[in-house]
Amino acid sequence: MNPELHLENIRSVLIRLEETIIFGLIERAQFKQNPIVYRRAAIDGLDEALVDYLLHETERIHARMRRYTSPDEHPFFQDLPAPVLPALRYDDNPLQPNRLNLNSRIRAEYETFVIPRVCDAGDDGQYGSSAVSDVSNLQALSKRIHYGKFVAESKYRRRPAEFEELAHAADRDGLLAAVTDLEVERQVVERVGRKAETYGLSLVEQGASPKIDPGAVVQLYAEWIIPLNKHVQVEYLLERVPRGG
Amino acid sequence: MNPELHLENIRSVLIRLEETIIFGLIERAQFKQNPIVYRRAAIDGLDEALVDYLLHETERIHARMRRYTSPDEHPFFQDLPAPVLPALRYDDNPLQPNRLNLNSRIRAEYETFVIPRVCDAGDDGQYGSSAVSDVSNLQALSKRIHYGKFVAESKYRRRPAEFEELAHAADRDGLLAAVTDLEVERQVVERVGRKAETYGLSLVEQGASPKIDPGAVVQLYAEWIIPLNKHVQVEYLLERVPRGG
Numbered sequence: 001m002n003p004e005l006h007l008e009n010i011r012s013v014l015i016r017l018e019e020t021i022i023f024g025l026i027e028r029a030q031f032k033q034n035p036i037v038y039r040r041a042a043i044d045g046l047d048e049a050l051v052d053y054l055l056h057e058t059e060r061i062h063a064r065m066r067r068y069t070s071p072d073e074h075p076f077f078q079d080l081p082a083p084v085l086p087a088l089r090y091d092d093n094p095l096q097p098n099r100l101n102l103n104s105r106i107r108a109e110y111e112t113f114v115i116p117r118v119c120d121a122g123d124d125g126q127y128g129s130s131a132v133s134d135v136s137n138l139q140a141l142s143k144r145i146h147y148g149k150f151v152a153e154s155k156y157r158r159r160p161a162e163f164e165e166l167a168h169a170a171d172r173d174g175l176l177a178a179v180t181d182l183e184v185e186r187q188v189v190e191r192v193g194r195k196a197e198t199y200g201l202s203l204v205e206q207g208a209s210p211k212i213d214p215g216a217v218v219q220l221y222a223e224w225i226i227p228l229n230k231h232v233q234v235e236y237l238l239e240r241v242p243r244g245g
Numbered sequence: 246m247n248p249e250l251h252l253e254n255i256r257s258v259l260i261r262l263e264e265t266i267i268f269g270l271i272e273r274a275q276f277k278q279n280p281i282v283y284r285r286a287a288i289d290g291l292d293e294a295l296v297d298y299l300l301h302e303t304e305r306i307h308a309r310m311r312r313y314t315s316p317d318e319h320p321f322f323q324d325l326p327a328p329v330l331p332a333l334r335y336d337d338n339p340l341q342p343n344r345l346n347l348n349s350r351i352r353a354e355y356e357t358f359v360i361p362r363v364c365d366a367g368d369d370g371q372y373g374s375s376a377v378s379d380v381s382n383l384q385a386l387s388k389r390i391h392y393g394k395f396v397a398e399s400k401y402r403r404r405p406a407e408f409e410e411l412a413h414a415a416d417r418d419g420l421l422a423a424v425t426d427l428e429v430e431r432q433v434v435e436r437v438g439r440k441a442e443t444y445g446l447s448l449v450e451q452g453a454s455p456k457i458d459p460g461a462v463v464q465l466y467a468e469w470i471i472p473l474n475k476h477v478q479v480e481y482l483l484e485r486v487p488r489g490g
Contacts, residue, residue: 016275019444023268030261045329050310057306061299065373084290085372127330128310136381198443199264 002094005154013072014147015191020140021225022196022217025118028133029212032122037131038111052107054131055138071095074146076103076138095149096240102232106142110134113224114141117216144225148232155179156237167241172234179233185226193218247339250399258317259392260436265385266470267441267462270363273378274457277367282376283356297352299376300383316340319391321348321383340394341485347477351387355379358469359386362461389470393477400424401482412486417479424478430471438463 003009036042037050046053059075062068066083068075071093114137155178156163166174196214248254281287282295291298304320307313311328313320316338359382400423401408411419441459 019268020272023264027265044331050330054306054310058303061302061306062373062377065295065299065376067373067377085295086289128307128312131310132307132312 001154001157002092004094005150005157007151007154010147010150010154014144014188017140017144017147018192018195021137021144022192022199022212024133024137024140025114025217025220026199026212028115028130028137029118031119031126031130031133032124033115033119034123034125034127034130036123037127037134038115043127050127050131051111051134051138055107055135058135058139072143072147072150074101074103074142076107076142095153095236098149098236098239100146100149100232100235100239102145102228103138103142106145106228107138109224110138110141114220117219118212141225145228146232148229149236151229152179152233152236153240155233156240163237164241167238170238172238175234175237176230179230179237185222188226189218189222192221246399246402247337249339250395250402252396252399255392255395255399259389259433262385262389262392263437263440266382266389267437267444267457269378269382269385270359270462270465271444271457273360273375273382274363276364276371276375276378277369278360278364279368279370279372279375281368282372282379283360288372295372295376296356296379296383300352300380303380303384317388317392317395319346319348319387321352321387340398340481343394343481343484345391345394345477345480345484347390347473348383348387351390351473352383354469355383355386359465362465363457386470390473391477393474394481396474397424397478397481398485400478401485408482409486412482415483417483420479420482421475424475424482430467433471434463434467437466 040049040052041047043050048056056077059068059077059080063075063080063082064084066085067073068080069083115134159178162178163175166178193214196212196217200212200214285294285297286292288295293301301322304313304322304325308320308325308327309329311330312318313325314328360379404423407423408420411423438459441457441462445457445459
């Protein structure tokens, strides 16, 4: 099997992304919610919301560097320029071709679900810094959530008959049950809580003042990241499995 | 005194930047050195080195978001567009106007001093990811090093006569001695080593494989970041102090 589909390798990518996500949230928590950065045309000189403007410009650059030719990357915007770098790897894309992209939902819920749990309410004027941090976080969260495609492909290849039957019947509940492993989820949530606490504590010991609540990070994983990741798995499998006759 | 000049506040900014820097280095250490990303015109379709191209484009966007109107931010490129966001804070810039900018040196030594200590030699084809990580690291290191301006301004205001005498005599060695606090340096290096070890260890315990050597992070602070920060302090004071007659 393609090494990118070994569960051990997938697991190590997801564990590394936990650090990126937790530190990104700790970074964002330095600033208040600053709701103005999420509102269209709220800032003079910009039609888009500041976060969307920055995300869009960042994606234009990254597209030229062929970021979105990688099967584990998903853009938030579709009107991106062609790569200037020659395609390099990814000839051995282990996924089935698919167009599944949850980013518009991720962007919306980042604003309504994530930010209120991570940041204090209010406006501290730190719009640029907040938006820069938001762009990194959105990219990391999108990667984490869409990694469900690799998880699903890996599970499918080990038990094709079971997934084909469920997909042919368009049985979303059955697919969700089949991709769910509650013991693994428990481990992820426990580990993430421990990390958020460790990193938060070591910041406190060292004289900085982290404002992030480990409970908020746990909730984010348990109620948002993991469910969305499983949603990606189910939708990918519905699209991936050859239609039965 | 302007709160940005209270040593306690400066210290907490610098401590927070340690996390950003250490995690940025751990992120970069996932990839090999990939020397091609630092070489001009080494990649088809680009005249600049890939890192410089990405840094330049990123700075163009951030300039529009008025990042470089902030006294604690210094661009690597000078041909940047004007801000589209209205100026907001920074009316109370606590620094004396100055043009001190060490970024060309920071960029060069990042490639020759930092990368060989952080990454395994070789080329793994992960050019885009390496360059994205480099841009974040260069920005964080530049901020950390140039924060010496705030440190120097704070020290000057507490002991103006002493610094004026040394600056009038253009006594760089004397200024360097006057801004040096070996006990504080020892604490910084010790804390950074402990953090690099803690974060590295917790990655190992949790199943990821960090490749960063805490000794490399210690060396980076002791032999590069702290000396450059003090160099900024000395040069800032030479420029800042009113010339004697």
